[in-house]
Amino acid sequence: MDEEMIYQFQMKRSVLVVDDEEINQQILGGILEDHYEVMYASDGEEALSVIEEQGPLLSLVLLDLMMPKMDGFEVMKRMQQDVVLRGIPVIVLTSEEQLEIESLRQGAADFIKKPYDVPEKIIARVKRIIALFEDRSIIQSTEKDELTGLYEKGYFYEYAMLQDRFNPGEEKDAVVLNISHFHLFNEIYGMDEGDKVLKVLASALEKYALRFGGIAGRSDADWFMVYVPRQKNYEELYEEVEEALNKEFSSHHIRIRIGVYVVAKDEEKLVPCFEKAKTACNSIREKYHKKVAIFDDKLREKQVYSERLIHDIRDAIKDKQLKVYFQSKYDVTKETPEIISAEALVRWIHPEFGMVSPGDFITLFEENGLIQIVDEFVWKEAARRVRKWQDEYKVTIPVSVNVSRIDLHDPEIKNKLIRIVNEARINPTDLHLEITESAYEEDTNRMVEVVKSLKDAGFVIEMDDFGSGYSSLNMITTIPFDILKLDMSLIRDIHRDERSRKMLEIVMDIAKFLKVNVVAEGVEEKEQLDILKSLEAQIIQGYYFSKPVSPEEFEALIKR
Amino acid sequence: MLSVEALEEYGANTKEAIARCANKEDLYLKLVKRIPTDKGFDRLKDALDAGDLDEAFEAAHGLKGIVANLSLTPLLTPISDITEKTRAKEEADYGPLLNEMFLQRDKLSILCDD
Structure with missing residues (x-):
């Protein structure tokens, strides 16, 4: 039974009386035995062995100073050297006033003078010291971090x-x-x-x-x-x-x-x-x-700006300051590339700051959870558009939306997404969920489970930003996904640098091995496109074909 | 049979000592009975005879502790004196104090044997 339980259940505490004179032991024992479980030791060595054996189960040591074999000071010194034993209070028994200060220095909690005072006083002192140390021990056990001791x-x-x-x-x-x-x-x-x-x-x-x-x-x-x-x-x-x-x-x-x-x-x-x-x-x-x-001031300004964004985001959604733009993805396996899908990207046109870069608010909102309301807004808007295009242009263009790590922790995420596609009357396969590789870094097993349930519900899972950070080959064999989305950093130099191109070849081989489609993001040059095509990349996204555009402009692209 | 009254007569502060023993008179009498045979007396005498004042101090100090706790005042007085003198490492004639101590111990011993 641990210390705390003994305290809680008001069990009879154990105290150790250490004195080489048996008569003194018995007098003190006579005073204490109605209130405590009393143990005895006749010298320092014996005392130390009882203290070590009992450890924190011992509530108090009443310690004589002058004893054969090992004196009381040595006992206290040894106790202080041990992280557990130093938590057991010691009351020194002495007739020598001049030893009191030295005893305190060595770690004594209090004194009892010899000849002993009236029993009531001794009991009161013993009770007080035990209570003080038990309180201290409870505080200490919660105030320090178990692993580091800080x-x-x-x-x-x-x-x-x-x-x-x-x-x-x-x-x-x-x-x-x-x-x-x-x-x-x-x-x-x-x-x-x-x-x-x-x-x-x-x-x-x-x-x-x-x-x-x-x-x-x-x-x-x-x-x-x-x-x-x-x-x-x-x-x-x-x-x-x-x-x-x-x-x-x-x-x-x-x-x-x-x-x-x-x-x-x-x-x-x-x-x-x-x-x-x-x-x-x-x-x-x-x-x-x-x-x-x-x-510094620069960070201070940034923080003030961040606080403003945090404050304004709810109104921004209500006042339609958030706009969803679409960047098309092209199927390049056909002779003439065709729009096969699109990515929904959020833009914030702030009444005071103008266009707020997503870089300014996405990471910020991921830190405080506000990203969920932004994401949900984008999901709804994307689903609504897919339906509109089906109705007006008789085409189905799936849209991929970002799903952040924070969203994945929401136990309601699957229900939310299903509700959104149902309300928009589209299929789950028309909403692609882009989940960044880093979302799986913490709590991997749980994240994998959540994503698997989304995939089972029919949503198409794209692994976003692959290659932008520390990609783990182990991870991509564990995570369930349908499409591997190559980060633009993997594409940027493929037409200028042999090593970049080699790296891309390796990644394409991995995708083939995993039997997943690849979307190459950030394609800006024809040479990049040609290399990707030669490596049998299927889907291309980037300024080479189209920048992110407003829904109206995107509709013009569909019409074309 | 040793009694509280007899100890009072001897000069012990029995009220104080019994209170110290949690008002357990039996315990007090039991502990007093053990005093005359305590080895501390001979240890003290031997140490003083040998001129070993450190050992004598330890023995006197130990005796003083138990005798004081039992409030055996007549015995406590010479033992306290010896304790202080040996603490100060006084090279004095301890004979009279030892005699007084043994005299009081023997008196107590007679009371205990009665």
């Missing part, structure tokens, strides 16, 4: 605010640290190795924080926080962490990034400070030469 997020902020209260006027920085592409590290080397990395990193951070009188915490996964008195720069922190990681994992090439927010004197809340540090940290996500980023 403060959990909530406690981290509490202690950081305490620091501010006790050191008013001290200039502080909110520092955030993250490991780049940590999910890939876990995938390649396994979770156990990943956990080891987190532990080493946490330990280096804690050392750094303590040295400067700050504190360190773990926010979540591979996000860490440090709150420290202002430093000239954070290169030193970077180097210390990097050195610790290199020492243990020299062959793994772990890249860390640091984001810093300089906390203003009148700043009242810390959470937004760390969010800004995180924004800074994210701003160098793809800038591999940058180690540390400070939240």
Whole structure:
């Protein structure tokens, strides 16, 4: 039974009386036995062996100082060296007042003077110390992150605010640290190795924080926080962490990034400070030469802009500021290429900012979940258009829509999509779902399951952005999809660079092996098209044929 | 048979000591009976005879602890003196204090044997 259960069920606690004089043991035992399970030891060595055997089941040690074999100070010293035993409180039994300070230094929680005081006082002291330490133990077990031993997020902020209260006027920085592409590290080397990395990193951070009188915490996964008195720069922190990681994992090439927010004197809340540090940290996500980023005016402006977009998006949908554009995809296996399908792409014409780039809001909305309302708007609009074209032009042109990682976590996603195609009176096969490869990075099994259920419901699954990031060959054999959509980065240089062309050939071979169709995105030049055709690519999307256009312009293309 | 009254007469603060023993009179009397045969007395004498003041201090200190807890004042007085002198490593004549200690111990022993 663990400590917490004993506490909860008000079980009789165990206390150990350590005294070389049996008479003293019995007097104390006589006082305590009605309230506690009393154990006895007659010297330090015997005491230590009982303490080690009982561990955290022991609620208190009442310890004489002068004893044969091993004295009380040595017992306390040994207990302090053990991470579990140091949590057991010790009350020193002494007639020597001058030893009280030394006992406190060695870790004693309290004293009982010899000759003993009246039993009521002794019981009261014992009860108080046990209660204090049990409360402390419960707090400690929740305030620290189990894996790394750093403060959990909530406690981290509490202690950081305490620091501010006790050191008013001290200039502080909110520092955030993250490991780049940590999910890939876990995938390649396994979770156990990943956990080891987190532990080493946490330990280096804690050392750094303590040295400067700050504190360190773990926010979540591979996000860490440090709150420290202002430093000239954070290169030193970077180097210390990097050195610790290199020492243990020299062959793994772990890249860390640091984001810093300089906390203003009148700043009242810390959470937004760390969010800004995180924004800074994210701003160098793809800038591999940058180690540390400070939240500056440029980022501040960007954040204000982002906050405005977050605030405005619902009205934007209501006021029809969001437009769905269509970029056609051409079947190039025919002598004259024909429109075979299209991709729906969202555009935001903001009354104040004009055309807002999707790059500005898609990632932003993915972070806070707002992407779901944008995606759903696009899905409905795309389905409506497919139906309209069927009615007006008697053609079925399937439209592909983006489905983000966030959407896949929605347990209602399948029902939502089915409802949309039913309401528009189109077939699920007329709505292609583009799911980016990176959506499967976290919680792979569950994502695969969700996508499989969508495929089973009749939707055509396209794997989007293939080749843009760290593509995993293992992953593409696991994920159920119908069409492989090559990212434009794979196409860009195929007509200029032999290696790019070779790479494309390999990817085309993989697609053939998997028996899936390929859509090549970002085709702008005829030479690119010719190479793709020679490699038997079937479907082409890109400015060479058409840029994304308004529904009206797209209809003109259909008519043609 | 050893009684609280007899110990009162001897000079012990029985009220204080019994309270210390959680008001368990039986326990108090049982513990007092063990004092006369405690090995600490001989250990203290041997150490002083040998001039080993550290060992003497430890023995005196131990005795003082138990005797004080049982509030055996007549015995406590010489033992406390010896404890303080040996703590200070005084090269004194401990004979009179030892005699007083043994005298009080023997008195107590007679009470216990009655």
